[in-house]
Amino acid sequence: MSSTDVDKLELGITEDITHLSIQGHFANANHPSPPVAAPPPANGSVLGLFSFGSTCIVLSLYNAQASGITIPNAVVGMALFVGGVSQFTGGIIEFCRRSTFTGSVFCIYGTFWLSYAAVLLPGTGIASAYNGEENMLGDALDIYLIVWAIITVMFLIVALRKTVALITVLAALVVTFLLLAIAEFTGRSAFAKAGGIVGVIPGFGALYIGLADLLAADPFPPFLLPQGDFKH
Template sequence: MSDIEKREQYTSEGVPTITSAHRPASKVPNRLGNPGPLGLFSFASTTLILSFYNCAVRGIADPNVVVGMALGVGGLAQLLAGMWEFASGNTFGATGFWLSFAALYVPGSGIADAYHGKTAEFENALGIYLITWFLVTFLLLIASLRRNLGLISLFFFLTITFMLLAISKFTGNLAINKAGGGVGILTALIAYYVGLAELLIRDESWFTLPLGVIPRRID
């Protein structure tokens, strides 16, 4: 008699039971929540503050106060949300830029200090930085075209925001910088909406928000 047969047991009705020796391994249920709202709210909040500064609201022209948000909320929280998106199998959601932006203005990093007395050079360097993120965001816009209208709108206006801010750095035109801030505020509001729509789960909420689902491609 084989070892498996020796380990076989029978019920009172004579029906053999499956022992742990040849029972398939059970799958552990995935208890990971949706990290999307955390990433979207973090992005939206930091973008909203910086966009207000770009619009010179209340006479603010120096963006350094946003560094705390860019590090702790737009940066760390969005980084964690992105890693959890990876764990959930969503490569698309694991993106963000705020930590790199914060590094430019963190006291002691030496990045901004290296351009002391070279304002034009620093502005051009920021323009190159922003135009690079314009290209990355444009690629994300293309990737979002089969997702939903909420994400498409978010990446469309974010692409425009980066483009306007880059142009303002290259040209020194404050009006274009304010325009970029205005579009950035709209982008942040869209991000809040998309984040809330993902947070309002049908089985746990009184209502849901539409995101404009796009039909899946049929091969």
Template sequence: MSHIEKAETATHGSDRDGVPSLTHAHRVQRVPRKIGNPGPLGLFSFASTTLILSFYNTGVRGVVVPNVVVGMAMGVGGLVQLLAGMWEFATGNTFGATAFSSYGGFWISFGMLYIPGSGILDAYAAAPASELDSALGIYLITWAVLTFLLLVAATRRNLGLVALFFFLTITYILLAAGKFLNSTASNKAGGALGVVTALIAYYVGLAELLVRDESWITLPLGAMPKRID
């Protein structure tokens, strides 16, 4: 056997039938795949669902019954945003994972309110109207508390997120006040701020989507000062 044949046999090896087989020298090195940024997906899903419901709350085109948003709430604001939150855990972004997963759960729970089979609203059929309004007010004010906590956590990230959670907190408070006080004006004001919140979410999502290496333009998010220990 020549020196070349010996070298090839040592490199490739052979199975019991004499057919060359790859050894470590010729195996393909596996490179870990890079996980994409799930942030834009979660932000766009949140923004789209919030925009539709906020238009309904402000009475755009005379719409006052919000049931059309149920599909968006369950599929886009709920499921898609929840998936984005799970992938944020994979990227190591605990803040994004907590926010997206939480609001994904919010939209699913909100959509279930208006699904007849759930029986949630039917349970209040024999109760005074004020009881249902109070129950919904408590529901909304709880989300205002959670959103405020996320606002605190966002204060060292960027101005875009600070603005998003600030306006969302006020939106929840106004919508809750609309239920507690049976105030149409407060509900419409919450809807108007909800539109502003949705537009900010669109902007932040687009800013994260337009990365420098892949886009002609980038959008500023307003860097916050870093902590100095």
């Protein structure tokens, strides 16, 4: 075999290797690796339920005059940041998860706590504007609480086919708002105390549902809590 033939043979091998290399490169380019599935969005209902439940329990115990407390203004900080900001954030997360019901519940009750704290804060001047007109202030708060009772009834109607736990929380919350409204209208502290006692029920109920959702979201929960789901 001549040197010319050897050169041609080597050249042919080089061309084949180069061709296969280029072909393989473009073959890999035409087959990208499969996309990695994104993790599911976080459940904002746990944040909303814990925020609502804890703030509701504190205010209800104050209204029930636990430990002789008759002025509930110490709840302002918690109403602003836990019941207000934290719960509203949970509602936004639920809206991002396309959950209209829970997003609406947490956002609207988050604004309830913010507005209630604004009434109690002396710096806002809301309560002081009624100096000398305590009866008018009572009537104004009576209307305020009745409106929130109506809103809660609307949520209760939607919740009638969800869970027994949620129905219990919303029903007890309606009674709480009505008792507090009667207390403002009549000026009788006994109704406010009764509203505080009943208000503990939706508070602990919200914590129960929040814990149930938290356990259900855990891949290896130590146990699960029943909520009384309805079969559809």
